[in-house]
Amino acid sequence: MPTEPDHLAETAQAAVAAGDWVSAGSAFGALVAREPTAEAFAGLGDVLWWLGETDEAVRYQERAYAAFQHRGDPAGAGIVTVGLHLVYRVSLGNVAAARGWLARVARLVAESGLAPLEGWVALLRAHDSADPVAAARLATEARDLPARVGDSDLELCALSQLGASLVRQGRGAEGTLLLDEAMAASLAGESTRPHTVVYTSCTMISACAQTAELDHARMRRGGRPARRAAPGPGQARRRPSSGWRAARSSRPAPQSWPHWPPHAATSPRHGGSRSGARTPWRTRPPSRPTPTAPGSVPVWRRASSGSCWPG
Structure with a gap:
């Protein structure tokens, strides 16, 4: 007979599959008082990332990494570490921390034959x-x-x-x-x-x-190339319009959402607490905008210069 945690886990997974991150977060929150596991921390960390709560997401992902390591599961730890590198590198713009996680996952893969x-x-x-x-x-x-x-x-x-x-x-x-x-x-x-x-x-x-191929980016986002008049005598050439930054994706939520990467998936079941002190690694540079929830503005607006990924 399914237990209450199993029922809550199914609710969370259904919400994740529908792209309903708020409901998924609530379901994981209800599970936090149960038996927090590595899969739980990883799942809740992903949901919080989609909600734009990057610092909280990082805390849960790091707790997931530690939990996988403590139970002797290098594959699970390696999967989480891939995401941690990208979140630190792109969402938080912290190159030092990102490279630390890259070195860690490389060592796990080499030593454990992953x-x-x-x-x-x-x-x-x-x-x-x-x-x-x-x-x-x-x-x-x-x-x-x-x-x-x-x-x-x-x-x-x-x-x-x-x-x-x-x-x-x-x-x-x-x-x-x-x-x-x-x-x-x-x-x-x-x-x-x-x-x-x-x-x-x-x-x-x-x-x-x-x-400067911004028209190409506009077309791939479903827009149209901008028509720009050539500058007249004495006029400086203006930078191309950045209207494509306001484009929003209308793609429906996927029907399934395995963990990262899919071939090593284990479904997230439980959540964790929101405790954890801020460290210098988690400090967002002042020049970086605060990320917002996907669906309100494009996820890629969180990116650091030269790249863009959600973590």
Whole structure:
């Protein structure tokens, strides 16, 4: 017979599948008094991230990491660490903390033989690299690994990252084609997690912004190219319109939402407390805007310069 925690877990999962993050958060909150587990902390951390409560989300994800480690589950710890790197790198703009988590997941994968996560490590290294040639090599490595583990989310994210790396090398036509391919496939439902749609969309927008191809970004968001008159004599050339920043996604919520990455999924069941003191790692730089809940403004507006991911 299903227990009360099981019932609450089903309610939370149904809310997550429907994209109802508020209800999912309430359900996880009701579970917090039960038996907080690593899966619980990870699940609640994800929900809080979608609600824009990034600092709280990080606290729960870190508690999930510690809980997985304490029970001797390096695979679970590695999965959470992938997300922690991206949240620190993109949502919080804290490069030092992000690289610390990248080093940690790389060590876990190497020492524990976590083959399904090898591609994610390569992807994170590509995302973090300032060298576009090295980034392209790492993204190619990450793209080629999913054939062995059946991870469509990794394949699409890596394809998108490879496209961005080629754009940074000046190979715009090649890179843009890969960016569009990854975004088209993820929006069509080939990806299994909404995070993949965010990753591919933001990577494409960032690459377009770097090359001033804002009209291309507008079209991929469902808008139209802006018509701009040429500057007259004595007039400075104005920067292209940034109206695409106000575009909002009308894509419906996915029907299922496995944990990161899908092939190593364990359903989140329980929540955790909201305790935990702020540390310097969690301090948001003053110049960074406070993230808001997805659905009110585009998730990618949380991004640090040069990249955009939701964590």
